[in-house]
Amino acid sequence: MSLAKQNFSNVVEDALNQQIALEMVASHTYLAIAAYLGADSIGLPGLEKYFHGQANEEREHAQSLIDYQNKRGGTVVLQSIPQPSTEWSSAKNAIESALQLEKDVNKSLLRVESLAEEQDDAEFVNMLRSNFLKEQVESIAEISKLITQLNRVGGDGLGLYLFDQTLLKDGVQGVIGDA
């Protein structure tokens, strides 16, 4: 039994473990997308690097929630991570699936936040709003802008090559400016 536990309901504790699992699913999916983009038949090193970075970020989100669970006196229960898809038809299609994933993660975070609110867990609500919800909205905006740029250049050929080289050399800000 935790000494630290106070005003931390089982409902919130379970929801937090579900969110940790979802962050790990996101990390694993981004690793798969990066691998797809780095295959010799696709060969887009800029996008490959970007999604490697995204995979690491999602792993850090999971770790940060693990640390928070422990801080509040909850019990961390990790879940198995399902095999991600490998069925993308193009680089653009893979990025579109990343946008959907970010929206799914956001939906789940909003659900956890409203559960914490129902339980009058002000500290958890505050942590989610300042550390997670804000960043989630920024990620959705960032990936949406990447898709817009990809549509602008045609999503293939020289346009895609230049898009990818810019992403490789200058990072995401080089392609979309500040998200």
Ligand SMILES: [Fe+2]
């Ligand atoms: Fe995340």
